[in-house]
Amino acid sequence: MSLSTQEETPSVRATPVAIGRKPAKKINRGPIWLKPRFLISGTIVALMLLMAAFPQLFAGFGSNPAANCDIMRTNEAPSAEHIFGVDIQGCDYYTNVIYGARASILVGIVVTAISFVLSAILGSLAGFFGGWVDTIISRACDMAFGLPFILAAIVVLQLFSERTVWTVIFALALFSWPGGVRFMRSSVMEVRNREYVQASKLLGASNTRIIAKHIIPNSLTPLLVLQTLGIGGVISAEAGLTFIGIGLTPPSVSWGLQLAAAREYISAAPHLLVFPAIFLTITVLGFVLFGEAMRDEFDPKGK
Amino acid sequence: MLGYTVRRILQMVPVVIGATFIIYALTFLMPGDPVAALTGARPLPESTVQQIRLAYRLDDPFLVQYGHYIWGLVQGNFGIDFFGRPVLGLILERLPVTFALALTAWVLKMIIGLAIGVYGGLRNGQAGDHFALVFTVVFLGIPGFVIALGAQNIIGVQLGWVDPAGIRAGWPLAFILPALVMALEASAGLARLTRTSLVGVLRAEYLRTARAKGLSPSRVIWGHALRNAMIPVVTYLGLSLAGMLGGAVIIEAIFNIPGIGGLMVAAINNKEGTVVVGIATMLVLVYLVFNLLVDLLYGIIDPRVRI
Amino acid sequence: AGAEGAQDGEKKLSFQLTEPTSLVPHEDPGSQVAMASCANLMEVNVESQELEPLAAKSVTSDDATTWKIALQDGWTFQDGAPVTSDSFAKAWAKTATGSNAWQGNGNFASFAGYKELNPTDGSKPTTDELSGVKVIDENNFEVTLTAPNADFPKLLSTSSLCPLPEQAFSDPDAYEKNPVSNGPYQFVSWDHNQEVVLEKWDGFKGDDGFSGGADKLVGQIYTAVDAAYTDMTAQNLDMIRNVPATMVSKAKGQLGEESLYEVKTGSKQYTLQIPEYVKGLEDPDLRRAISMSIDRESIAASLLQGYATGSDSLVPPSLDSYKEGSCESCTFDASGAKDMLKKAGGFDGTLVIEHNSASDQQLVQAISKQIQDNLGIKVALKPMLGTELESRRNNQKLEGAVFGLWGWSYKSSDQYLSQYETGGDGNATTGYSNKDVDKLLKSARGEQDEATAAQQYAQAETLIMKDMPSIPLFIPTDFGLQSKCAVMNDAQGDLQFYRAGYGC
Amino acid sequence: MLLRVRDLEVEFNTSKGVATAVNGMDFDVNRGQALGILGESGSGKSVTARAIMGILDMPPAHIPRGQILLEGEDLLTITPKRHRQLVGSRVSMVFQDALTALNPVHPVGRQIGELYRVHRGYSRRDARAAAIKMMAKVQIPAAASRVNDYPHQFSGGMRQRIVIAMALALDPVLLIADEPTTALDVTVQAQILELLKEQQVERNMGLILITHDISVVKEVTDQVAVMYAGRVIEHGPTADVLARPGHPYSRGLAASIAGEELKGQKLPAIPGTPPDLLHLPQGCSFANRCSFATEKCLQEIPGLEQIDTARHSACFHTSEVMAHANA
Amino acid sequence: MLAPLMELRGVKQHYPVHRHLPIGPRNFVKALDGVDLSVAPAQTVGVIGESGCGKSTLARVMSGLEKPTEGKVLFRGEDINGLKGDERREMRRNIQLIFQDPYSSLNPRMTVQELVGEPFEIHPEVAPKPGRKAKIKELLEMVGLNPDHGDRYPHNFSGGQQQRIGIARGIALNPQMLICDEPVSALDVSVRAQVVNLLDDLQKELGLSYLFIAHDLQIVRHISDRVATMYLGRVAELGGYADVYDATGHPYTRALLSAAPELRKNDGSDRERIVLQGDPPSPINPPAGCRFHTRCPMAQAICTTKEPELIKISDTHVSRCHFALDVSAG
Numbered sequence A: 001m002s003l004s005t006q007e008e009t010p011s012v013r014a015t016p017v018a019i020g021r022k023p024a025k026k027i028n029r030g031p032i033w034l035k036p037r038f039l040i041s042g043t044i045v046a047l048m049l050l051m052a053a054f055p056q057l058f059a060g061f062g063s064n065p066a067a068n069c070d071i072m073r074t075n076e077a078p079s080a081e082h083i084f085g086v087d088i089q090g091c092d093y094y095t096n097v098i099y100g101a102r103a104s105i106l107v108g109i110v111v112t113a114i115s116f117v118l119s120a121i122l123g124s125l126a127g128f129f130g131g132w133v134d135t136i137i138s139r140a141c142d143m144a145f146g147l148p149f150i151l152a153a154i155v156v157l158q159l160f161s162e163r164t165v166w167t168v169i170f171a172l173a174l175f176s177w178p179g180g181v182r183f184m185r186s187s188v189m190e191v192r193n194r195e196y197v198q199a200s201k202l203l204g205a206s207n208t209r210i211i212a213k214h215i216i217p218n219s220l221t222p223l224l225v226l227q228t229l230g231i232g233g234v235i236s237a238e239a240g241l242t243f244i245g246i247g248l249t250p251p252s253v254s255w256g257l258q259l260a261a262a263r264e265y266i267s268a269a270p271h272l273l274v275f276p277a278i279f280l281t282i283t284v285l286g287f288v289l290f291g292e293a294m295r296d297e298f299d300p301k302g303k
Numbered sequence B: 001m002l003g004y005t006v007r008r009i010l011q012m013v014p015v016v017i018g019a020t021f022i023i024y025a026l027t028f029l030m031p032g033d034p035v036a037a038l039t040g041a042r043p044l045p046e047s048t049v050q051q052i053r054l055a056y057r058l059d060d061p062f063l064v065q066y067g068h069y070i071w072g073l074v075q076g077n078f079g080i081d082f083f084g085r086p087v088l089g090l091i092l093e094r095l096p097v098t099f100a101l102a103l104t105a106w107v108l109k110m111i112i113g114l115a116i117g118v119y120g121g122l123r124n125g126q127a128g129d130h131f132a133l134v135f136t137v138v139f140l141g142i143p144g145f146v147i148a149l150g151a152q153n154i155i156g157v158q159l160g161w162v163d164p165a166g167i168r169a170g171w172p173l174a175f176i177l178p179a180l181v182m183a184l185e186a187s188a189g190l191a192r193l194t195r196t197s198l199v200g201v202l203r204a205e206y207l208r209t210a211r212a213k214g215l216s217p218s219r220v221i222w223g224h225a226l227r228n229a230m231i232p233v234v235t236y237l238g239l240s241l242a243g244m245l246g247g248a249v250i251i252e253a254i255f256n257i258p259g260i261g262g263l264m265v266a267a268i269n270n271k272e273g274t275v276v277v278g279i280a281t282m283l284v285l286v287y288l289v290f291n292l293l294v295d296l297l298y299g300i301i302d303p304r305v306r307i
Numbered sequence C: 001a002g003a004e005g006a007q008d009g010e011k012k013l014s015f016q017l018t019e020p021t022s023l024v025p026h027e028d029p030g031s032q033v034a035m036a037s038c039a040n041l042m043e044v045n046v047e048s049q050e051l052e053p054l055a056a057k058s059v060t061s062d063d064a065t066t067w068k069i070a071l072q073d074g075w076t077f078q079d080g081a082p083v084t085s086d087s088f089a090k091a092w093a094k095t096a097t098g099s100n101a102w103q104g105n106g107n108f109a110s111f112a113g114y115k116e117l118n119p120t121d122g123s124k125p126t127t128d129e130l131s132g133v134k135v136i137d138e139n140n141f142e143v144t145l146t147a148p149n150a151d152f153p154k155l156l157s158t159s160s161l162c163p164l165p166e167q168a169f170s171d172p173d174a175y176e177k178n179p180v181s182n183g184p185y186q187f188v189s190w191d192h193n194q195e196v197v198l199e200k201w202d203g204f205k206g207d208d209g210f211s212g213g214a215d216k217l218v219g220q221i222y223t224a225v226d227a228a229y230t231d232m233t234a235q236n237l238d239m240i241r242n243v244p245a246t247m248v249s250k251a252k253g254q255l256g257e258e259s260l261y262e263v264k265t266g267s268k269q270y271t272l273q274i275p276e277y278v279k280g281l282e283d284p285d286l287r288r289a290i291s292m293s294i295d296r297e298s299i300a301a302s303l304l305q306g307y308a309t310g311s312d313s314l315v316p317p318s319l320d321s322y323k324e325g326s327c328e329s330c331t332f333d334a335s336g337a338k339d340m341l342k343k344a345g346g347f348d349g350t351l352v353i354e355h356n357s358a359s360d361q362q363l364v365q366a367i368s369k370q371i372q373d374n375l376g377i378k379v380a381l382k383p384m385l386g387t388e389l390e391s392r393r394n395n396q397k398l399e400g401a402v403f404g405l406w407g408w409s410y411k412s413s414d415q416y417l418s419q420y421e422t423g424g425d426g427n428a429t430t431g432y433s434n435k436d437v438d439k440l441l442k443s444a445r446g447e448q449d450e451a452t453a454a455q456q457y458a459q460a461e462t463l464i465m466k467d468m469p470s471i472p473l474f475i476p477t478d479f480g481l482q483s484k485c486a487v488m489n490d491a492q493g494d495l496q497f498y499r500a501g502y503g504c
Numbered sequence D: 001m002l003l004r005v006r007d008l009e010v011e012f013n014t015s016k017g018v019a020t021a022v023n024g025m026d027f028d029v030n031r032g033q034a035l036g037i038l039g040e041s042g043s044g045k046s047v048t049a050r051a052i053m054g055i056l057d058m059p060p061a062h063i064p065r066g067q068i069l070l071e072g073e074d075l076l077t078i079t080p081k082r083h084r085q086l087v088g089s090r091v092s093m094v095f096q097d098a099l100t101a102l103n104p105v106h107p108v109g110r111q112i113g114e115l116y117r118v119h120r121g122y123s124r125r126d127a128r129a130a131a132i133k134m135m136a137k138v139q140i141p142a143a144a145s146r147v148n149d150y151p152h153q154f155s156g157g158m159r160q161r162i163v164i165a166m167a168l169a170l171d172p173v174l175l176i177a178d179e180p181t182t183a184l185d186v187t188v189q190a191q192i193l194e195l196l197k198e199q200q201v202e203r204n205m206g207l208i209l210i211t212h213d214i215s216v217v218k219e220v221t222d223q224v225a226v227m228y229a230g231r232v233i234e235h236g237p238t239a240d241v242l243a244r245p246g247h248p249y250s251r252g253l254a255a256s257i258a259g260e261e262l263k264g265q266k267l268p269a270i271p272g273t274p275p276d277l278l279h280l281p282q283g284c285s286f287a288n289r290c291s292f293a294t295e296k297c298l299q300e301i302p303g304l305e306q307i308d309t310a311r312h313s314a315c316f317h318t319s320e321v322m323a324h325a326n327a
Numbered sequence E: 001m002l003a004p005l006m007e008l009r010g011v012k013q014h015y016p017v018h019r020h021l022p023i024g025p026r027n028f029v030k031a032l033d034g035v036d037l038s039v040a041p042a043q044t045v046g047v048i049g050e051s052g053c054g055k056s057t058l059a060r061v062m063s064g065l066e067k068p069t070e071g072k073v074l075f076r077g078e079d080i081n082g083l084k085g086d087e088r089r090e091m092r093r094n095i096q097l098i099f100q101d102p103y104s105s106l107n108p109r110m111t112v113q114e115l116v117g118e119p120f121e122i123h124p125e126v127a128p129k130p131g132r133k134a135k136i137k138e139l140l141e142m143v144g145l146n147p148d149h150g151d152r153y154p155h156n157f158s159g160g161q162q163q164r165i166g167i168a169r170g171i172a173l174n175p176q177m178l179i180c181d182e183p184v185s186a187l188d189v190s191v192r193a194q195v196v197n198l199l200d201d202l203q204k205e206l207g208l209s210y211l212f213i214a215h216d217l218q219i220v221r222h223i224s225d226r227v228a229t230m231y232l233g234r235v236a237e238l239g240g241y242a243d244v245y246d247a248t249g250h251p252y253t254r255a256l257l258s259a260a261p262e263l264r265k266n267d268g269s270d271r272e273r274i275v276l277q278g279d280p281p282s283p284i285n286p287p288a289g290c291r292f293h294t295r296c297p298m299a300q301a302i303c304t305t306k307e308p309e310l311i312k313i314s315d316t317h318v319s320r321c322h323f324a325l326d327v328s329a330g
């Protein structure tokens, strides 16, 4: 065997290697916030959050959605004056739909936050300590898993006659944690056995320090990402519960309530269904996409 | 395997007791008087109320009531409702309907979700993948009842392809539409999971081996990738069937399907503790059994798992 | 189903039904199946719209306390067993026995001997017979009431007072599964949660006015009226009743004008009752102010789509005792209401309105909004489950006004006004007590002359109205929906499916 | 010439930019010859092997230029169908980690037999019989009874034997072994190397043995190519190259073996770390770790030049390096 | 011989095998099954053996991460598992462990500075807050890292550099005993030498003792004063490095050494290759008699029945083989 002749060997490159490359082939993915999916979903989420926090900014008829009503104009179709039409009570529907964002988003975010905190705490305890702590928490998870989410929420909601946003949050949060706990638990168990945790133990670090410095920071991000993905689902669940009449009750304003009320007017006043449905869908979509984008970015397992 | 099964069954006992306890406590705490529901607008005479309260131990302390309930349950007795009908009978009357619905939805979901997931996974990062994502997420985003109402009106009423409500047409005709709605809503998660799993498997070393053996792409995918990609999916699928049993409430209401969900809601509205707890117990049992079956199945499709 | 049925040459009608708890009328008296299958002693003849004897040859009394009942000769149950006095006496005794927990129980409260069957201390009754019912022979028996009640024949038309054949007592379980009665339709099958099938019984001896036109009736079971409506638009259902106003206008567009059946006799009324025991709302002027602040006409025209009228009396206009405008403060007058509020010394608490969360949300919201806007007082809604509302009513735990829809079981002023009689039916809710009213109502009830009775009822109403324990709101127009083949009929305001004619 | 690789370049699109994993790779293998490819982690050894087998994930990988000639056919330009005919039968590969290289859910017999079924159209039964024969050939005890076992039921050494059986099943002319013993214990490592060498001689195959273990190369191969940062920097007869390295990197590698004579002294180490493939330096990629480096090395990339009858080196200072070694 | 710094006496570590039901006999993985070993101050003891023979378990037990099921781990004559309070902290400071995989032994969310500073946060008495920055800097320089890179994260470093970070953490508290569980196995050949040299330097400078576990027999020979061979949870042979490598007294060690081509002289003439057949038996049910007899090329009848004692070959050299002296003699 002989190796190639001089001509065939790679020529000496006088130019820096990087320059000869065709830039077209370069897939520069850039920072995460520049990616289209992230950008779109982020904008939706930000807009909806703003709407939930300061509906006055968007609403057409001042700060009270129940002002400017005329019962005689009930269910009027959209017009220049009322761009989303008029609702059953004769109030401006646009204002109402804008105000509906608050309940939905509040429920979505608070329930997710509660379940996040619960999952983080219970999951860490179960994963870190194992033994009977783990057994108890795992069995509790089984219980909460075994009870169908919607049915359990219905039972809880029926404890309250007047159901405000907080009642709904309570009911949804009560059974929304087991998934997160399991996730956190396995992720903590994984981190717990990593060598850097043992290394820290060897240095004589206390359990508190190990949990706070090593376990939590390394297992929380995946959970956070998972939970972001869940916000959309919670918003949807609230609307569904309200729709079958066991979610929010008036005088709360929410998209679920609006949709529930609109059901009887599907053909007579379709705008009642269409507008909150669009808002709800876009919001859920926004949060789900946002969660997906986050997951793709931060969760190595999802890749 | 036997030891494993026995251990798992033993583990179920506290879960069932705990779950029924929670539900029992919740129904006990619910405001309102169960007897009131029985009587309608005109109140029953005090004496009759008294008789009923006595017959159903409504005045006993909570724990005593619960103890009686569990004791009955151990003997296979789910109790009777306020109209004297055995609760187990009521549940068994409805459970097959919900089961048919959930199973149909589950199968449809499996077809849709797996197809989209596999498609997306194979087109990882390309346009097709994004399309698959958008498709599933849109159905995830639109609340189920909106899809349900739309489908009912368009396919059921305007096109008249299937009955829009009720199950007179029997299985599968009467179940297809509601099941499809449920399936569309639920297929997003499955599609995502399948996609992720498949993408992971496609990167696995043994697929390189398969390709290095000169196998055709289709053989690589069908023969080597999919079975491995299905391993995590099976768990999810199994548990989601149990979940669908309880999650069909809204769909059942819209399509007038006399399933367990409707019974549960009615029972809750009437504060019929025995029925509510009976259903919850049943569903928890179904969930646990499915959970076990899935884990046993897991051991079959993944030879590495020893149980 | 209707259209298809016609092609087979079979006169079949389907109707909306909720899953019955039982097919035995005494256990589930509201069931349309029970009504179709049982021939009561008295029934409303839909042709004459009058209450006439059906299974009874005659029902008479001198003092309105002791009633003599003679049965038709030769009537039998659908299985051929004769209908005898015992068929009634035993059925009634069983229903009146509290420990059986049959829903029809309450209808026997006015019978002598009822107390013995329903001991309040929880002990077992010492007898199983209702002493107020005396069997004289096969075809004659006598009922004694604890107080005179001229409405007794009307009570006889309710399902709880149906007869039961011997089998119902000897083998109750079998009877539950396959009930046999004496009415125009007989039971064929019950596919749980799906449908109940009834068939016309050839042996029924009553007039056409007591029966219907269909050979076969199918009660299709729905959990919600929406689903039933959807099914109707898909031509799978012939009849729906208790149609909400919104659905009426929807149906008008989708199913056509001819699908609507308007019940001529208004038998229901929306009210806002203000229990006497609620603190802060005792002042009749305050109540009047509230009443005046509600623009009934606007709400009726808009929310209720015109399918209701404002109410100005404690009884609906279809009753003889009705006097137009007996409620003076039932007309909308925003400024008058304010003045009235001032007269009452203002109101600085919160007016709580409790209502059933399952229904009428929009209506209550509109009302509360008007009170709030027109009086400038705070109004809070308190929606809750039916069971909870019921127990709050019965246990006098209400915290404010209660919004409700009241209807009669048979056409009588007593059905509306006894709520205001001390210890009367429904009085737990209002807690209203007025000796003069009690006296008037008692005497009216015992009065067999209808005109006199009506007058006394009217007097009582005037007295009650002074204290405004209840704010009359609307008389809704009751609608049924019917397919091309169904020709609906009502009996004094009660829409009963089996009375429908077959029109194809 | 069995295999001739010319000017092969492989790039990866990564989130941070384009990484050049293989950068102008040239080498040849003849029948009956064992070529060792030596180089440190990340130098592009596996990528080269995968490029030959056509099992790179594209994307993110792509091959902007180069030729891979197997018995005269360019594997980069032939039809996929032809490629599949060659790969697995004419040229095959043994992977580093046998546990991950075997499909966990299929019995090993089936995985071996699949080759016969796909390439030779054997019936199920014949394929099984052939698989058992092959398993016996690589010294799996009681092969017939283990043919239905799953990969995880075998020990590491046996798994690697199975992978080898799979690679040898169709009598390839060229076998590429990518670090076949790195995951194994020393005792088992010896068994596997023995087996490979024996089979290579018996079948007169070409063998490419990829490793970063000099002693393995020494043991098994007759030619060696030393890679650094994506290119071959030295090439020649194994004993010769290791005894008298012509490139400072090979020299460093050869010296870093802790020979007995060094006991109590410092081990000769190569200072520094390999370059970032995303930002290869302008000149010689080894220059920043090289004690011979001059200004020229920082500016220009040295080509692979002939330094002896059968030896090539890519260094401007080869003669100095060799002189140093001799001293 | 000096008084040992650390000593293992009859150490056993048995892990229970998971069972589904609490019935029937319990099984144990006998990862360590009676190990005696001592390490003198400033001495390096190398440990070699096949995968699964219990080397890592030994490291964990010795470092105090795990409490042995039986036997004692003595540090300066005291059982480390009996220590409490300050004594325990003191022991913790003095015994450190370096892991095989440099990356996974560093918390990816901490900067190098934080990582190297963590020991001081736990033991502030070693480096009080004021001077800590300088101390960290000094440590980084000592292990050959650029102190200016202190704010970088582990993934910004190469494997060799990561292992240096690990070593910096290990020596931060001035320990007396450093246990290295395959510290160079994951590193490239060219980097291996760097790390080995570093460890060597540190020993000279700080007077550390090492327990050095590795697969690379050459490196073990290079760095060790004494070498132990382990087989199935037991020490098979123990002696000075030259004893073990050149006057091997156990057939297993012989097989190990012969399997490593790098130990042979270039002409390949000095050692005949012994290829061991089969795999090591399960540590749950080790074979009766001599544990190695199932694979031993020299096994005799006695080996299947009688477990050999540690046989003294020379003052510094013992072997657990009935024929140790014969083997050693060649």
Ligand SMILES: Nc1ncnc2c1ncn2[C@@H]1O[C@H](COP(=O)(O)OP(=O)(O)OP(=O)(O)O)[C@@H](O)[C@H]1O
Residues within 6 Å of the ligand: D012, D013, D014, D019, D020, D021, D039, D040, D041, D042, D043, D044, D045, D046, D047, D048, D057, D060, D212, D277
């Ligand atoms: N899929 C990929 N995406 C991006 N870069 C890759 C990919 N596969 C390999 N590389 C890069 O290509 C370079 C060469 O990798 P390769 O696997 O050939 O190294 P190697 O020499 O085999 O190393 P080792 O001895 O560790 O196996 C590495 O720097 C690696 O980061």
Ligand SMILES: Nc1ncnc2c1ncn2[C@@H]1O[C@H](COP(=O)(O)OP(=O)(O)OP(=O)(O)O)[C@@H](O)[C@H]1O
Residues within 6 Å of the ligand: E015, E016, E029, E030, E031, E049, E050, E051, E052, E053, E054, E055, E056, E057, E058, E283
């Ligand atoms: N926590 C544990 N529980 C159960 N068994 C264990 C545990 N840790 C180790 N083992 C078992 O103990 C035996 C020895 O393991 P150990 O990790 O000490 O081996 P090793 O010699 O370090 O191997 P390697 O060279 O592969 O690192 C193995 O069979 C292992 O499976």
Ligand SMILES: [Mg+2]
Residues within 6 Å of the ligand: D045, D046, D047, D178, D179
């Ligand atoms: Mg490699």
Ligand SMILES: [Mg+2]
Residues within 6 Å of the ligand: E055, E056, E057, E181
């Ligand atoms: Mg180890």
